[in-house]
Amino acid sequence: DGLIILKKVQMAASADDGTGRGHSGWFCTYYIYDEQKNLRCAVQPLGVELLALHNWDLMGALSGDILDEQCFRYEYNHRGRMIMKKVPGAGEIYMVYDQWDRLVLMQDANMRGQHKWLFYKYDALNRPVMTGSYVNNTYTTLADMQNYLNSQNLGRYEQHIPDGALPMYSMNHTFPIITYNDVLKVTYYDDYAWTNGVPADFRTFDNGYNSY
Numbered sequence: 016d017g018l019i020i021l022k023k024v025q026m027a028a029s030a031d032d033g034t035g036r037g038h039s040g041w042f043c044t045y046y047i048y049d050e051q052k053n054l055r056c057a058v059q060p061l062g063v064e065l066l067a068l069h070n071w072d073l074m075g076a077l078s079g080d081i082l083d084e085q086c087f088r089y090e091y092n093h094r095g096r097m098i099m100k101k102v103p104g105a106g107e108i109y110m111v112y113d114q115w116d117r118l119v120l121m122q123d124a125n126m127r128g129q130h131k132w133l134f135y136k137y138d139a140l141n142r143p144v145m146t147g148s149y150v151n152n153t154y155t156t157l158a159d160m161q162n163y164l165n166s167q168n169l170g171r172y173e174q175h176i177p178d179g180a181l182p183m184y185s186m187n188h189t190f191p192i193i194t195y196n197d198v199l200k201v202t203y204y205d206d207y208a209w210t211n212g213v214p215a216d217f218r219t220f221d222n223g224y225n226s227y
Contacts, residue, residue, distance in 0.1 A: 020046050038067050051095065057087040059103065098157060109157045111164055115171060117141065119164060119190055120149065122157075130155050134197075136189055138204070139172045144184055147198040149191045164190050177208040 021043060023031075028040025042060040049055050058066070062085025066072070082088065083103070090099035096116060100108045106124020111132075113119045120132040130152045136145040154163040170188040177183060182201045186193050203209040 016052060018046070018048055018052060020048075022046075038063060049091070051091070053089070053091050053095065055089055059085045059087075061085055092161075098161075109160075111157070111161050113164065113171075113190065115141075120160065132160070132191075134191055134193065136173050136184070136186075137171075138175060138184070141172075142202070142204060144173060144175075144202050144204075145182065145186075145198055146200045147193060149193060149197060151191075177206075178211070181212045183209055183212050 023038075023044075024042040025031075026040050026042055028036050043063040044060055045056075045058040045063060046054060047056040047058070058081070062081045065081055065085065072078075085103055086101075087103065088099075088101040089097055092098050094112075094116070096110070096112050098110050098112075100110070106127070108124075109120075109122045109127075110118055111120035117137060118135055120134055122132045126132065130150055132149045132151070134145075134147055134149040135143055138144045151160065151163075154160045167190050169190045169192075173188050174185040175183065176185065182195060182198055183203070184201070186195070186198075
């Protein structure tokens with residue numbers, strides 16, 4: 016299928032003459048895929064060394080440490096969307112999507128204990144316009160939150176309101192429904208109408224280049 020399953024970088028070993036040189040003296044990285052050819056795990060060179068030292072016992076005493084500290088791991092749902100990502104030395108990151116395959120919620124291990132998610136909202140052209148914090152103490156697992164989002168049947172995008180108050184976008188057309196206090200970042204496109212809603216103390220305007 017043309018998938019890379021092993022990458023070896025020469026360290027102290029003699030050059031490979033085509034007959035193979037094992038793992039000793041090489042930095043080896045293994046790539047593991049599922050039946051849909053999605054990358055599920057990448058084992059770093061130190062993880063490969065540890066596995067080789069313990070007769071490739073994936074279920075042995077070191078398995079937890081190797082998975083947590085030496086592997087990049089990924090999980091996907093039935094639509095092929097990545098719903099979990101884990102990098103060495105960090106907790107799992109969860110991802111929740113809307114029906115248009117856009118990332119709507121993301122949660123790292125630190126946020127999980129607070130039932131907090133980072134949300135993303137989009138405009139009519141699928142451009143990200145708002146990012147912020149969303150807390151839900153009822154739906155606390157990845158599966159429950161995805162099912163809850165699916166059940167809401169909200170709109171596809173937030174409406175731009177050029178003459179409105181900040182953030183100059185609606186906040187209740189898409190999941191999750193939020194207030195301005197939940198917003199951490201807003202992105203504006205196309206023109207400078209957004210400056211109308213910013214207090215004068217927080218903006219300046221240089222008209223020296225207007226002639227261009």
